[in-house]
Amino acid sequence: MIEARGLARTFRSRRNTVEAVRGIDLEVDRGEIVGLLGPNGAGKTTTQRMLATLLVPTAGEATVAGCDLRRDPIGVRRQLGYVSQAGGTNPAAKVDEELVTQAQLYGMTRGAARERARQLRELLDLAELGDRVIKTLSGGQRRRLDIALGLMHDPKLVFLDEPSTGLDPQTRANLWTHIRALRDQRDGTILLTTHYLEEADALCDRILIIDAGKIVASGTPAELKRRISGDLVTFEVDDVARAQDLLRGRPEARDVTVVERGLRITVDRGETCALPLMRVLDDAGVKVGSLHIAHPSLDDVFLTLTGRSLRDAPAA
Amino acid sequence: MTELDYYCYLRTLDAEPIEAPMLRDAMITFRYQMRLLLREPVWIVIVMIQPLLYLALFAPLLEPISRTPGFPPGNAWSVFVPGLLIQLGIFGSMFVGFGIIAEIRYGTVERMRVTPASRFGLLFGRVLRDTVVLLIQAALLTLIAVAFGLRVPLAGALITVGIVGLLGISLASLSYAAGLWLKSEDALAPLLNMVSVPVLLLSGILLPMTLAPRWLLRLSQANPFSHIVDGARAAFLNDFGNSSLVIGLVCAAALAALGLAVATRTFQRESA
Numbered sequence: 001m002i003e004a005r006g007l008a009r010t011f012r013s014r015r016n017t018v019e020a021v022r023g024i025d026l027e028v029d030r031g032e033i034v035g036l037l038g039p040n041g042a043g044k045t046t047t048q049r050m051l052a053t054l055l056v057p058t059a060g061e062a063t064v065a066g067c068d069l070r071r072d073p074i075g076v077r078r079q080l081g082y083v084s085q086a087g088g089t090n091p092a093a094k095v096d097e098e099l100v101t102q103a104q105l106y107g108m109t110r111g112a113a114r115e116r117a118r119q120l121r122e123l124l125d126l127a128e129l130g131d132r133v134i135k136t137l138s139g140g141q142r143r144r145l146d147i148a149l150g151l152m153h154d155p156k157l158v159f160l161d162e163p164s165t166g167l168d169p170q171t172r173a174n175l176w177t178h179i180r181a182l183r184d185q186r187d188g189t190i191l192l193t194t195h196y197l198e199e200a201d202a203l204c205d206r207i208l209i210i211d212a213g214k215i216v217a218s219g220t221p222a223e224l225k226r227r228i229s230g231d232l233v234t235f236e237v238d239d240v241a242r243a244q245d246l247l248r249g250r251p252e253a254r255d256v257t258v259v260e261r262g263l264r265i266t267v268d269r270g271e272t273c274a275l276p277l278m279r280v281l282d283d284a285g286v287k288v289g290s291l292h293i294a295h296p297s298l299d300d301v302f303l304t305l306t307g308r309s310l311r312d313a314p315a316a
Numbered sequence: 317m318t319e320l321d322y323y324c325y326l327r328t329l330d331a332e333p334i335e336a337p338m339l340r341d342a343m344i345t346f347r348y349q350m351r352l353l354l355r356e357p358v359w360i361v362i363v364m365i366q367p368l369l370y371l372a373l374f375a376p377l378l379e380p381i382s383r384t385p386g387f388p389p390g391n392a393w394s395v396f397v398p399g400l401l402i403q404l405g406i407f408g409s410m411f412v413g414f415g416i417i418a419e420i421r422y423g424t425v426e427r428m429r430v431t432p433a434s435r436f437g438l439l440f441g442r443v444l445r446d447t448v449v450l451l452i453q454a455a456l457l458t459l460i461a462v463a464f465g466l467r468v469p470l471a472g473a474l475i476t477v478g479i480v481g482l483l484g485i486s487l488a489s490l491s492y493a494a495g496l497w498l499k500s501e502d503a504l505a506p507l508l509n510m511v512s513v514p515v516l517l518l519s520g521i522l523l524p525m526t527l528a529p530r531w532l533l534r535l536s537q538a539n540p541f542s543h544i545v546d547g548a549r550a551a552f553l554n555d556f557g558n559s560s561l562v563i564g565l566v567c568a569a570a571l572a573a574l575g576l577a578v579a580t581r582t583f584q585r586e587s588a
Contacts, residue, residue: 052430077432088427090419092352101348105341105433149427 001157001189002028002051007060008213009046020046022213023060028191030156033183035204036193037298039310043213044193045085048159051191052082065157078106081155085162085193087146091135095126095145098134099152106153113152120148124178140171147178158182160192164199176203197298197310207298211306225296230254231270232296233277236262236289243286247277262289270295338440341433345441346448353445360449367404367457371397371464374522386527390553393466398476398548399521400461401454402541405483408450410512412442412488413495413504420499435583440576443488450484451477468552475551475561479544482568489575493582520545540567 009021021043028034036044049055051064053073061068067075089098096117103113121127124144129137137145143163150158163179164172180203182188194200200207201221209217209224217224237243243263247256252273255266267273270293281288302310353359378392388395419425428438454477462468491508498504516522518532519541525533536542547564555561 054426054430074432077430080430082427082430084423084426086423088423088425090352090422090424092355093348097348097351101344102427102431104344105428105431107337107432 001030001032002026002062002064002191004051004062005060007047007050007062008058009043009050009055010058019213021050021057024210024213024215026208026215026218028189030189031183031187033179033190033192033203033205035200035207036191036210037195037197037200037204037207037302037310038193038210039195039308042210044195044210045161046213047210048082048161048191048193052080052159053077054082078153079155079157081150081153081158083146083150083158083160083163085165087142088149089134089142089145091133093134094130095121095132095134095137096130098145099130099148102149103152108153116152116154117148120151123181124148125174140167140174143167143171143175144178147175151182154186156187157189157191160190162194163192164194164196172199179203195310197302201298209302209305211302216305217301221298224301225298226268230266230268230296231273232294233265233267233270233274234259234262234292234294235265235278235281236291237281238287238289242284243281246280246284246286250277250280253277338434338437341437342440342444344433345428345438346444347441349442349445350448353449360453363404363408364453364456366407367400367453368460370400370403371457371461375400375464378523381523381527384527388524388526388549390549391467393461393464394468394552395524395549397458397461397466397468398552399519399524399545401457401476401480402483402519402545402548403516403521404454404457405450405480406487406512406515406541408453409446409484409486409488410491410508412446413491413493413498413508414501416442416492416495417499417501417504420496425496429583436576436580439489439492439579439583442492443485443576443579446488447481447484451481454480469554471556472551472554475565476548479548479551479564479568482565482572483544486568486571486575489572489579493575493579496579496582515539515541518542524549540571543567544571 004024004026007021007024008019011018011020024047036047038044046055050057051062051069053069053076057069061070063069064076065079067079069076096114099117099120100110100113103116104110108116117130121130124147126141126144126148129141134142134145143166147160147163160179164175167175176199179190183190192204204221206220207218207224208215219227235243240258240263244256244258247253247263247265252267253265254268257264265277274291274293278288278291299310302308375392375396378396381387382392382395416425458468458473458477494507495504498507518536518539520536525536525542528536543560544564544567546560547567550558550561550564
């Protein structure tokens with residue numbers, strides 16, 4: 001659905017030059033939810049805006065939905081639904097005015113646009129709000145309207161820029177359900193940006209971690225966590241010294257450290273390694289009081305890759 | 317019918333050939349913008365108040381001046397009202413750039429720019445709305461002036477209103493271009509003031525430039541708006557053989573074309 005090579009963008013102003021994106025390669029397949037995860041200013045939005053034909057790349061090539069980004073921007077626009085971070089509705093307009101006008105700009109007739117607006121309102125819990133003036137909507141309703149606007153022409157590829165910013169946790173979870181439905185029921189492809197770890201973790205099939213304008217890692221949330229940090233298996237044992245000797249020799253134990261009343265072992269996959277390790281202890285007569293498996297968070301991954309925590313990154 | 321079937325059905329409805337997508341996009345934009353404007357009709361009235369005040373409180377002052385040597389042919393009304401119409405054309409359309417700055421802030425401009433809609437269409441639909449409003453205002457102003465005592469032949473009045481329409485296209489376009497370019501009300505306001513005051517003073521709108529000393533007359537001749545005002549005055553006298561009418565029309569048409577060209581380019585530019 002998307003293939004980009006060496007995509008870069010430099011912003012120049014009188015005083016300074018900012019390399020917002022410094023050469024990004026990415027591939028997104030049909031039916032995937034792919035997340036660009038990174039702190040503010042990492043280049044997520046710039047990347048997305050380039051792929052959406054809103055910014056001309058300083059360097060690089062890309063094909064989006066089968067159309068060349070530079071040679072056929074109109075082809076890209078025709079097939080892409082784009083929902084920007086701030087949304088894009090006139091507070092004085094009515095919900096259906098925005099929806100119908102949007103669809104008409106994609107070439108739909110007025111009748112078809114009305115019908116489509118009605119369906120999408122139903123789908124996104126805006127059913128009764130067609131005649132409402134937009135400034136009277138709640139934040140969650142307005143965000144869902146932004147998304148409805150991006151879906152009016154039934155695009156197979158949708159870009160969402162920070163889809164859940166400013167939403168309460170419940171509305172956010174609800175939004176995720178809608179985004180998943182887009183993939184599952186319509187074979188849609190979604191490229192979203194986020195700086196919420198929970199969102200990337202819960203929603204994305206694949207994550208591209210982006211920092212200072214470059215992709216520093218990519219994979220499924222589970223792969224990323226495994227590859228970079230490994231899982232932590234913690235045993236509570238009665239004889240720490242003996243257990244340590246026994247487990248140090250095991251090939252799957254990458255690291256063994258003594259913690260309070262027990263041992264912490266770093267392994268590739270906690271679920272498959274924990275029981276064999278416990279059996280080793282058991283066979284040798286070491287009593288295991290408890291077993292705990294911990295997966296690293298995406299924040300641990302980000303910390304390992306960049307030396308910074310995503311949570312500490314300044315808010316927008 | 318599954319959801320997918322339904323969409324396929326909708327697509328066939330859409331398959332009718334679109335002959336001029338540019339104009340279609342312009343009409344879609346026009347209707348959308350017009351609906352938004354009509355929700356706040358008070359603005360249409362506010363723009364009219366200024367020329368009405370000129371008509372009631374300034375035009376009477378011209379009565380004695382109209383007998384001084386150098387005053388162009390025609391009475392005070394037929395000299396002043398065409399100028400007032402041109403003034404409405406200028407001031408009624410040059411502030412629309414503020415609207416596009418608000419739209420940039422709402423994100424609606426960007427949202428529409430990601431659609432395949434023609435950039436010219438997105439611009440021209442907005443300009444068309446402003447021009448239609450302006451034409452209605454100009455017609456109303458002329459009718460009110462007739463009530464005040466203006467005598468004008470219909471053809472001349474219509475031509476003048478047409479000139480106002482061309483001015484509207486030109487200045488609304490340029491104002492949108494400036495708004496897209498500056499993206500800030502704080503920058504647009506001083507720019508408009510800087511441009512509008514010399515344009516107004518050097519156009520002979522308030523007092524005819526035939527009263528001016530030679531250097532001021534020369535200066536005003538460099539201002540296309542002074543030719544447009546002269547053209548409108550000739551039209552008001554039904555003086556169709558007068559070359560100043562042709563020159564005025566050409567100036568207005570050229571300004572309209574220039575405005576549209578500049579604004580379309582600005583709309584196409586990536587960062588707009």
